[in-house]
Amino acid sequence: MKRDAKNLTNTLALAAFWVAGITTVVVLFAVIGYVFINGARQISPEFIFTNPHGVNAEGGVWPTIVATLYVTGLAMLLVTPVAVLAAVYLAEYAVQGRLVRTIRFAADTLASVPSIVMGLFGLALFVESMGLGFSVISGALALSFLMLPIVMRTTEEAIRAVPKYIRWGSYGLGASKWQTVSRVVLPAAASRIITGIILAAGRAVGETAVVIFTMGTMINTPILPTDPGRSMTVHLYQLSMEGINMPAAFGTALLLMAMVLAFNLSARWLLRRNRRMQG
Amino acid sequence: MSDTLDCAASPAVEGAAPEVKITVRDLDFYYGDFHALTGISCDIKARSVTAFIGPSGCGKSTFLRCLNRMNDLIPGTRVDGTVLLDGQDIYGPGVDPVDLRRRVGMIFQQPNPFPMSIYDNVAYGPRLHGVKKKSELDDIVRDSLERANLWKEVKDILDRGGLTLSGGQQQRLCIARVLAVQPDVLLMDEPCSAIDPTSVQKIEDLMAELKSSVTIIIVTHNMQQAARTSDETAFFLQERSGEPAVLVEFGRTADIFTSPKDKRTEDYITGRFG
Numbered sequence A: 001m002k003r004d005a006k007n008l009t010n011t012l013a014l015a016a017f018w019v020a021g022i023t024t025v026v027v028l029f030a031v032i033g034y035v036f037i038n039g040a041r042q043i044s045p046e047f048i049f050t051n052p053h054g055v056n057a058e059g060g061v062w063p064t065i066v067a068t069l070y071v072t073g074l075a076m077l078l079v080t081p082v083a084v085l086a087a088v089y090l091a092e093y094a095v096q097g098r099l100v101r102t103i104r105f106a107a108d109t110l111a112s113v114p115s116i117v118m119g120l121f122g123l124a125l126f127v128e129s130m131g132l133g134f135s136v137i138s139g140a141l142a143l144s145f146l147m148l149p150i151v152m153r154t155t156e157e158a159i160r161a162v163p164k165y166i167r168w169g170s171y172g173l174g175a176s177k178w179q180t181v182s183r184v185v186l187p188a189a190a191s192r193i194i195t196g197i198i199l200a201a202g203r204a205v206g207e208t209a210v211v212i213f214t215m216g217t218m219i220n221t222p223i224l225p226t227d228p229g230r231s232m233t234v235h236l237y238q239l240s241m242e243g244i245n246m247p248a249a250f251g252t253a254l255l256l257m258a259m260v261l262a263f264n265l266s267a268r269w270l271l272r273r274n275r276r277m278q279g
Numbered sequence B: 001m002s003d004t005l006d007c008a009a010s011p012a013v014e015g016a017a018p019e020v021k022i023t024v025r026d027l028d029f030y031y032g033d034f035h036a037l038t039g040i041s042c043d044i045k046a047r048s049v050t051a052f053i054g055p056s057g058c059g060k061s062t063f064l065r066c067l068n069r070m071n072d073l074i075p076g077t078r079v080d081g082t083v084l085l086d087g088q089d090i091y092g093p094g095v096d097p098v099d100l101r102r103r104v105g106m107i108f109q110q111p112n113p114f115p116m117s118i119y120d121n122v123a124y125g126p127r128l129h130g131v132k133k134k135s136e137l138d139d140i141v142r143d144s145l146e147r148a149n150l151w152k153e154v155k156d157i158l159d160r161g162g163l164t165l166s167g168g169q170q171q172r173l174c175i176a177r178v179l180a181v182q183p184d185v186l187l188m189d190e191p192c193s194a195i196d197p198t199s200v201q202k203i204e205d206l207m208a209e210l211k212s213s214v215t216i217i218i219v220t221h222n223m224q225q226a227a228r229t230s231d232e233t234a235f236f237l238q239e240r241s242g243e244p245a246v247l248v249e250f251g252r253t254a255d256i257f258t259s260p261k262d263k264r265t266e267d268y269i270t271g272r273f274g
Helices: A002-040 A045-049 A062-093 A098-111 A115-129 A136-160 A164-171 A177-205 A209-214 A232-241 A246-278 B060-066 B097-103 B118-128 B134-147 B167-179 B197-210 B223-229 B253-258 B263-269
Strands: B020-031 B034-045 B049-053 B077-085 B104-107 B185-189 B215-219 B232-237 B246-252
Touching: A002 A246, A045 A062, A045 A246, A062 A098, A062 A136, A062 A177, A062 A232, A062 A246, A098 A136, A115 A136, A115 A209, A136 A177, A136 A209, A164 A177, A177 A246, A177 B118, A209 A232, A232 A246, B020 B060, B034 B060, B034 B215, B034 B232, B049 B060, B049 B223, B060 B185, B060 B215, B060 B232, B097 B104, B104 B167, B118 B134, B118 B167, B134 B167, B167 B197, B197 B215, B197 B223, B215 B223, B223 B253, B232 B253, B232 B263, B246 B253, B246 B263, B253 B263
Parallel strands: B034 B246, B049 B215, B049 B232, B104 B185, B185 B215
Antiparallel strands: B020 B034, B020 B077, B232 B246
């Protein structure tokens, strides 16, 4: 009798785990499937490569793709040197103490600032005070604040993961600290650092609040960093919330998901390739 | 540099200035509050192989790292006493540990090629010290790999990653990498404990060849290896845990292994402890 009760509890627990697990998978496929079914019909070379036109934004989404990749690429360029140098300082040079703990805590807190707050900050600082206006450069600066802690912490972890005895080998040959860091440690950590940058870029591609505040909503193919633009996420928001063109909104959503997926897969591929080379 | 004295075979001139490469006097070493070594004094002869033996944790690797100031990299360490390399105090003011480590190269227990090509591994040191010309680097790489008895095995795969080699080959690559910066002294910290027996043989042969031009100091757990490869042997011992280790006995390898003066040395080499 007692054993039956035990078995029953076991079965119930198992069922609960199973249901919870399946729910996750179902939610994922529901979202992807829904967007795919509604968006796939839209996808065509014309949709990707032409400008939207008319009151209902018929036609394509090309300017928003350009604006999205432009602002993300520029943010990557801005954030990488700062984040990598900060990480090198934290991992290699700083005396591990209160200051370093403070910097790490600041980075972690920065990473958890809601992105709309970052957007507001970007609006106040870059768009207005610095007079950069709604522009790709304002958007890239604000996005780089969002990416900074992610890239910095992954870079720090990557540097720490380089084995000590590899550094000793370099010091043992009469290398200075900077020579060791720049010629051995950073190259050895490079693929993990790049992976971190790509993952952060994937996050930036999907970011809406920051860019709506800083890059504006104007449909325009930006050429100069000072040009305004509309990111894919903002385009998606406008098309759907203002009820202009739902099919195009789903098409944009599908492209956006494909782009984020591409970023994440390339990061995974890089990491795996590197593991094979060093293993 | 004088090559006229064959140090290992001429006991008559023992103690004569030119043949002593490293002189250590009253060396004490601390890891923070922990007193690891005390009262170490010895003379290490040029162009010979000196083995440091002793049980685990007896400070022989720590002492080895005192000789190229590798311990400087560990925060909180402190050295008292004198270490002279060719008569110059390596802990004296104005000595740059970075320059010192070029002259006193080091091989580690774990083969540690850099994650780059075989060629770049060997060229790393010369490039650090300003060699830029491709033809000059080519010569150094070839010469160093030949001296490390690795050239024949890798001459067609120089652009392959150093980490793709076997463990024993990796260790010889590390030796070639050190030789490329022309050190006077080669410190080897248990260089054979992580590799297969055939490779051990190759590295021991290599030591015998290299000692005509380089002073070699090897830390080893393996007493047969010390007996086979070295001209002189130093026996280190930490008698009680928490106390600093001492240099119990230092002398010609043949004497240490056949007629040790100290009872503790005898007990160790006959396998009574350690």
